[in-house]
Amino acid sequence: MQFHIQNMTCGGCIRSVTKAIRSVDPDAEVSADPGTHKVDVKSDASRERLTAALTEAGYAPA
Numbered sequence: 001m002q003f004h005i006q007n008m009t010c011g012g013c014i015r016s017v018t019k020a021i022r023s024v025d026p027d028a029e030v031s032a033d034p035g036t037h038k039v040d041v042k043s044d045a046s047r048e049r050l051t052a053a054l055t056e057a058g059y060a061p062a
Contacts, residue, residue, distance in 0.1 A: 001047055003039045003054065003061040010034055013059070020057035024049050 008017055014032045021028050021041055028043035039061075041050060051061055 001041050001043070001050075003041065003051075005037055005039055005054065005059045006062050008032065008034055008037055008039070008059055016057055017054065017059050020053045020059065021050055024053045 005013075005017060008014065011034070014034060017032055017039055018030045021030050021039075021043065025043040025045040028041055028045065031040045032038070043050065054061055
């Protein structure tokens with residue numbers, strides 16, 4: 001699944017986004033590009049759970 005996170009702009013943001021996703025699914029595969037603000041995630045967790053974790057971390061998907 002893919003998320004668009006407008007305020008993800010640097011490596012630190014990517015680490016925080018990855019940490020939030022892996023707090024829900026430790027085995028998730030995360031690929032992020034701060035230039036396009038897109039995050040690709042391979043996970044068995046629901047989109048809703050991942051969105052909630054990202055929002056709680058301050059990176060609400062658009």
